[in-house]
Amino acid sequence: MQHIRNFLIVALSVLAVACSSADDTQQGQALPVRTVTVAMADLDNVIELPGRVEPVRVAEVRARVTGIVQSRVYEEGTDVGEGQPLFRIDPSELRASYAQTQASLERARATAANANAVVQRYRPLVAENAISGQEFDAAQAAAREANANVAEIQAQLRAASLQLGYTTVSAPIAGRAGRAAVTEGALVSQAEGTLMTRIEQISPIYVSFSQSATEALRIRRAIDSGELDLTPGAVEVRLTFPDGSDYEIPGLIEFLDFSVDAATGTIQLRAEFPNPEGLLFSGEFVNARIYAGKMKNVIAIPQRAVTVADTGGTVMIVDKDGKAAVRPIKLGRLMGDNWVVESGLKPGDRVIVSNLQKLQPGMPVQIANPQADGKSAPSKSATKAE
The missing domain is CATH 2.40.420.20 (conserved putative lor/sdh protein from methanococcus maripaludis s2 fold)
Structure with missing residues (x-):
């Protein structure tokens, strides 16, 4: 028993020393x-919002005459200039219509020239009472009718010329022309306004996003209380692509709606960005960081x-x-x-x-x-x- 008691005393002493050493180490280091x-x-004060890239202008190129598409004269997905030809529609029928109207105009001019000549011949005769005033009035009426007929057919000829010009379908704006919606041999209709392609102006380009009306109110109150310093003028916006990379060129807020969308409770904002290299694509989602002043x-x-x-x-x-x-x-x-x-x-x-x-x-x-x-x-x- 004495040996066991001595062993327990030694063991407890060793444990006490070890614990004391561990505590000292923990406290000392x-x-x-x-x-x-x-x-x-x-x-x-940075406001982060998801945004969607939108073109500044979009033009739907539609057929303005009825006919068969002869050729596509632009390359899909490339930049086109304003007025650049895009499609050619078969002009044969419209050319025939133009020639017919032109012939009608020549006939009307001849009739008008004859009627005006009759008036000139009758004028001295009526003064001498060689003809009745009624005959002279009838001659004048015939001349006015012939002249009006010439003016009407001239208007028809101008319309025919416009229709003939519409057989060359040109770009209404400068921008990026999309995929052709029709091919050679397709029948396009003026009445239906057949869509032929779309052109989007993407330099500069817009990014639209929505901000909570509650957050907008918080910012307004912070400005009023002096907690937020927002200098009137341009508000800078920077973008991050979905892959995490940054778009190097900053943009500026150019539109702020003053009404709240009843369905979403948000306010619409829009920023404009230079897009010289076409890195921002229409319809793309990006993350926007709006630098709306400084928190003081x-x-x-x-x-x-x-x-x-x-x-x-x-x-x-x-x-x-x-x-x-x-x-x-x-x-x-x-x-x-x-x-x-x-x-x-x-x-x-x-x-x-x-x-x-x-x-x-x-x-x-x-x-x-x-x-x-x-x-x-x-x-x-x-x-x-x-």
């Missing part, structure tokens, strides 16, 4: 971390420093004793890579942004960036990436 120091700053005197911290839960957000800070401590915060908007913090932090707080998986509350930490301790305001790259 500080975990290196990187931090940002909280500071008030002005932050770009806000606190923003990197997204990676925040743990988000159903009850709100938390961060790890360095307390006055140099140890990690949990701090609950109230989150505002996520602006790119940064969270706006509405409450829970104050200027001067040091927020930990690295080694968060290894940290436990109360653990001593060693700031690994004492000289380069960054401010919580977002960097230039962050603001540009929002």
Whole structure:
């Protein structure tokens, strides 16, 4: 029994020493971390919305005469100029109609010339009472009728000329011509307005998107209270493609609707973008970032420093004793890579942004960036990436 008692005493002593050594190690070793120091700053107010690319103008090229398509004289999917021929319609029937109208005009002119000559012959005779006034009046009426007939047929000839000109189907606007809707040999109809192709003007080009009426109201109130500084004038917009790449050329808001869509509760906005290389395609979906002024005197911290839960957000800070401590915060908007913090932090707080998986509350930490301790305001790259 004495041997067993001695063994237990030795074993317990070893465990106590081991535990004491582990505790001392945990308390004595500080975990290196990187931090940002909280500071008030002005932050770009970036509104992120999905958008759809739309052409500035769309022209549906339709048949203006009835006939058979002889040829397509443009290359599908290429840029065309205003007035450039696109299709040719068989003009034979219209040429015959034009010649017939022209012949009718010549006959009407001859009749009018004869009627006017009769009036000129009768004029001195009626003065001498060689003919009755009734005969002279009848001659004048016949001349006026003949002249009116000439004018009518001249109008018909101009209409026939227009119809003949419409057999060459030209581009009404400059832009990108789409796929042909008809082929050679197809019958097109003036009455039905047969669609032949479409032309879209895509340089410059529009991007349309919808903003919540509630968000628009929040922005208006922030402007009125001074929290948001929105200088009157151009509002810049930048785009991101679905693959995550950025469109390098910024655009500007050029239309803002002042009515709310009753079905969706949104307001329509539209931006115009240069599209010199044709990288923006009509109908394409993109992500738009609208730079609507600056948020004044806000606190923003990197997204990676925040743990988000159903009850709100938390961060790890360095307390006055140099140890990690949990701090609950109230989150505002996520602006790119940064969270706006509405409450829970104050200027001067040091927020930990690295080694968060290894940290436990109360653990001593060693700031690994004492000289380069960054401010919580977002960097230039962050603001540009929002």
